[in-house]
Amino acid sequence: MGGEPRSLTILETRIESPTVKSFYFEYSEDVEPGQFLMVWVPGVGEAPFSVSRCDGNTVCISVRKAGEVTSALHRMKEGDKIGVRGPFGQGFKLKGNQIALLAGGCGAAPLLYLASVASRENKKVHAFVGASGKDEILFKEEFEKYGDLHVCTDDGSYGRKGFPTDAFEEILGKEDIDAVYTCGPEKMMKKVFDICSKKKIPMQASLERHMKCGVGLCGACLCDGLCVCKDGPVFEDQLLGKMKEFGKEKRDACGVRGEV
Amino acid sequence: MAELTTELAGVKLENPTVLSAGILGNTGEILKRVGLSGAGAVTTKTIGLKPRKGNKNPTVVDMGDVFLNAMGLPNPGAENFVEEIRIAKEGGKPIISSIFGKDAGEFAEVAKILKKAEPDLFELNISCPNVGSGMSFGCDPVAAGKVVEKVKAVTDISLSVKMTPNTHLLVEVAKSVEKAGASVITAINGLGPGMVIDVETGIPVLANKVGGVSGKFVRPIATRCIYSIAQAVKIPIIGVGGIYSGEDAAQHIIAGASAVGIGTAVKDHYLDIFKKVCDELDVILERKKLKSIGELVGTVKEVLT
Numbered sequence: 001m002g003g004e005p006r007s008l009t010i011l012e013t014r015i016e017s018p019t020v021k022s023f024y025f026e027y028s029e030d031v032e033p034g035q036f037l038m039v040w041v042p043g044v045g046e047a048p049f050s051v052s053r054c055d056g057n058t059v060c061i062s063v064r065k066a067g068e069v070t071s072a073l074h075r076m077k078e079g080d081k082i083g084v085r086g087p088f089g090q091g092f093k094l095k096g097n098q099i100a101l102l103a104g105g106c107g108a109a110p111l112l113y114l115a116s117v118a119s120r121e122n123k124k125v126h127a128f129v130g131a132s133g134k135d136e137i138l139f140k141e142e143f144e145k146y147g148d149l150h151v152c153t154d155d156g157s158y159g160r161k162g163f164p165t166d167a168f169e170e171i172l173g174k175e176d177i178d179a180v181y182t183c184g185p186e187k188m189m190k191k192v193f194d195i196c197s198k199k200k201i202p203m204q205a206s207l208e209r210h211m212k213c214g215v216g217l218c219g220a221c222l223c224d225g226l227c228v229c230k231d232g233p234v235f236e237d238q239l240l241g242k243m244k245e246f247g248k249e250k251r252d253a254c255g256v257r258g259e260v
Numbered sequence: 261m262a263e264l265t266t267e268l269a270g271v272k273l274e275n276p277t278v279l280s281a282g283i284l285g286n287t288g289e290i291l292k293r294v295g296l297s298g299a300g301a302v303t304t305k306t307i308g309l310k311p312r313k314g315n316k317n318p319t320v321v322d323m324g325d326v327f328l329n330a331m332g333l334p335n336p337g338a339e340n341f342v343e344e345i346r347i348a349k350e351g352g353k354p355i356i357s358s359i360f361g362k363d364a365g366e367f368a369e370v371a372k373i374l375k376k377a378e379p380d381l382f383e384l385n386i387s388c389p390n391v392g393s394g395m396s397f398g399c400d401p402v403a404a405g406k407v408v409e410k411v412k413a414v415t416d417i418s419l420s421v422k423m424t425p426n427t428h429l430l431v432e433v434a435k436s437v438e439k440a441g442a443s444v445i446t447a448i449n450g451l452g453p454g455m456v457i458d459v460e461t462g463i464p465v466l467a468n469k470v471g472g473v474s475g476k477f478v479r480p481i482a483t484r485c486i487y488s489i490a491q492a493v494k495i496p497i498i499g500v501g502g503i504y505s506g507e508d509a510a511q512h513i514i515a516g517a518s519a520v521g522i523g524t525a526v527k528d529h530y531l532d533i534f535k536k537v538c539d540e541l542d543v544i545l546e547r548k549k550l551k552s553i554g555e556l557v558g559t560v561k562e563v564l565t
Contacts, residue, residue, distance in 0.1 A: 043461070069317075083458060212314075225287065254314075
């Protein structure tokens with residue numbers, strides 16, 4: 001667990017969408033779905049990423065180009081060196097027999113890994129994947145391989161127009177879903193939480209906060225009194241229900257409260 | 261069960277373990293939770309006048325027993341933090357408000373704002389190894405005394421001063437802040453700073469290149485600093501540095517500490533560390549047939565050779 005960043009060689013890269021690129025490397029530690037790694041681009045910076053695929057010792061992270069670190073990563077290719085430490089935090093706890101996964105944007109990454117594990121354990125998987133448009137739909141073939149896929153796009157260019165939560169609510173009446181997992185924009189996850197509390201279905205959500213140390217020391221990623229890097233990033237519904245800031249507030253790099 | 265209560269400048273602690281500055285203390289809710297998990301008192305993140313981002317990632321290098329950090333004093337600014345201290349106080353444990361400023365006057369301005377939340381103590385961080393001029397007050401007895409005087413002029417809340425070990429004037433600084441009116445000394449802050457280089461790329465891992473060093477191996481250095489300070493001043497000491505067990509805490513206490521700050525060990529034991537150290541201290545007190553922590557403070561023996 002943890003430790004200094006280990007210098008690793010990127011074995012392979014893969015373009016997932018115009019804004020998302022995946023990186024494969026060999027990692028000796030076991031990583032559970034939902035746990036995260038701190039990835040260092042030497043000389044640029046370090047940021048947390050959850051694992052999207054894991055096959056033996058080969059681990060994959062899928063990265064949306066957004067800031068300095070992710071842009072630098074997108075410029076990297078096979079053979080380049082990155083530093084990796086982790087895995088950190090609490091991952092998803094796989095429960096139930098018929099599960100629903102609700103992904104928004106790059107939140108599909110940890111849910112893809114969870115889908116692969118769930119499918120291997122013969123769970124029935126319903127994946128609801130939201131994207132801005134057709135080009136940004138992530139991991140379509142793989143989710144289809146692991147279960148039923150329902151694609152929702154903001155602009156209606158593919159699948160259903162709207163949010164994954166709309167498609168999910170429809171299925172709820174027809175299928176006997178007994179566990180729900182979500183990762184994506186926090187307002188969407190809050191909606192998933194509200195739907196599941198009403199229907200009394202256990203759910204788990206993976207939260208994102210400003211992350212610095214990754215090891216439960218610096219307090220940058222606190223959500224109320226919970227440390228997202230240590231107590232999370234995946235939280236079960238009982239704890240989510242107690243968080244005043246969930247779905248509402250998050251703190252910036254200084255620790256100043258703002259809207260999620 | 262031995263008596264674990266202790267006192268710092270009139271502030272009563274139900275046990276001697278204190279959450280150190282910079283560890284977790286960003287929100288009122290976490291300070292409450294750390295108190296509930298067993299800490300005798302909790303110290304907030306070091307707060308300055310204005311919101312501050314701190315350094316870029318990587319901000320830490322974790323080598324197990326040796327830990328480097330260069331957070332760079334990220335904080336939401338004093339005005340925003342008043343509410344967090346108020347929330348923290350609902351937990352019922354004493355709150356130590358850690359503050360910094362670019363000069364003595366700014367320290368006082370920060371204290372003036374945060375005193376509205378009525379923390380039990382202020383801790384003046386004159387020893388941060390991770391910001392440009394952070395350690396300069398801590399290495400200069402006159403400048404350190406001036407910071408204490410300026411803050412004392414704006415508040416009646418008792419002051420502690422966080423000492424840097426990175427000076428040959430450790431004892432002089434301690435004497436100076438005591439003379440200027442400090443009621444407590446917190447010793448020590450991080451060592452160094454140190455540097456870790458990634459051999460593969462030749463690049464320093466910390467974005468800030470260098471960072472304060474903490475962890476298990478710091479304990480003997482901290483114990484020596486506490487011992488030296490305790491010989492020179494009368495005010496109580498919060499001993500900080502390398503505490504992972506009751507045995508570690510006992511060494512700081514025997515050297516002269518009335519309470520012990522716990523920081524990096526939170527990485528290994530998370531919030532259970534406070535109860536663990538207290539339970540182990542209790543066993544030590546029983547073994548030594550002592551009834552209270554007070555009977556152990558500063559009992560280091562001088563043996564003539």
